[in-house]
Amino acid sequence: MDFINKKRMPVESKYHIFDEVTYKGEDLHVRGLLMTPRENVRRIVIYLRGGKGQVGKVRTSRLMQFADKHTLVFGPYYRGNNGSEGKDEFYGSDLNDVTEAIRILHQIYPDIAIHMIGFSRGGLQGLLTFQNLPVSSYIIWGGVSDINLMYEERIDLRGMLKRMVGHPKKDAEAYQQRNAISQITETSPPILIVHGGKDKQVGIHNAYYLAEQLDKIGATYRTYYQMSEGHVPKPFALKDTLEAIKQWMKDVEQDTLKEQYNNNK
Template sequence: MDFINKKRMPVEVPEHVFEEVTYKVDGINVRGLLMTPQKSVERIVIYLRGGKGQVGKVRAARLMQFSDPNTLVFGPYYRGNNGSEGKDEFYGRDLNDVAVAIRILNMMYPKAYIHMVGFSRGGLQGLLTYQDLPVSSYIIWGGVSDIKLMYEERVDLRGMLKRMIGHPRKNEMAYKERDAVVTIHADSPPILIVHGGKDVQVGIHQAYYLEKQLKRIGTFFKTFYQMDEGHVPRPYAMKEALSTVKQWMTDIERQNLKAEYNK
């Protein structure tokens, strides 16, 4: 299990190398953008994009927001998007595109902490996969937590959801398969919920729903709500959100180190 091809990308930054990588998933070639530090890799951030096709595509600038000298950041494109083979199934077999990439990186850097960040559509992409992978935490940012809520909220996306998944009543099983909450348990990795109160693309009720379910299940989580922000925070609010996310990762890693020391 490894990347089968690497293509150097024309992104010049002092401490990292950008490459478009290809890897095999279910017999097809899937691509993603990899940002590798020049120094040793101590932390891995998996950025799960939102949108579909060119909307919400993985960009170098987005990966760089999570970088530091010892952090590797990777964003899978998902099958059927941006040169990846196959068809995007919107939380179907494209979930394997996330899982396989993480297992490859875990094999390459077994001592590095892994944190997943699911943005928008990527929120549910992460919730459906994170608890079965070697990750330290999951950050859901402006993310979808329930596909039925998404269907109800985004009238403009119902046509796309019907084409890709079906109608919630007529294709009930397809929606049940995309219900992440039933797979989360009390011992699942901790979750940080980040959301804007004025988000009209993914309403904050998606965050409230997840918060309620995690309380019921007993999963450790924290919330960071910016009530005056939309789907993408304004620059000063983005700085605050990124600082909170990075501090969360550091705190989780320190707790893990303490747990290892006390064994």
């Protein structure tokens, strides 16, 4: 199991090599952007993009936010986007484009910690996949935690949701298949919830709802709220957010998270 093809990207970087890679997602050829350290890989970050089509697409600058010189970062485009075959199903078969990429990277780097980061639309993309993968943790950042909440708050997206998923009442089964909370257990990998209090694209009630459900389940999680920030934090706040995410990954890797969690209960 490996990537089928690698195309070197014209990105100048002292510590990383950028490739657009192609791999199999079921019977389709799908693509993603791979940022590989020139030195030894000590951490892997999977960035799950938000948006659809060209809105929120994977960019080199976004991947570079999560890296140091020993961190590999990969961002799947999802099927139907940026040269990938197939059709984006919005939390349907496109979930396989996440799981297959992680399985490939885990086989190449079997002893390296893998952290998933789901931003905006990618939040639910990750929640629906992280439990059954060889990952150390999941970070949901400004992320959708429930597709029904998305339908309720984003009136401007209802037409798209009706086309791609259906109506919540008429197509209840399709919405239930996208219910991530029901799949999370007490033993699921730990979750960091990051959200801005003034987020208008994905309201902070998505974060509150997720935290409430994780409490009921007994899952391990931590929250990082910036109440004065929107969907994307302002530069000074963004620096704090990235530091919090990297500290979280370090705590998970050093196995101090559960001790901190139990002390704070």
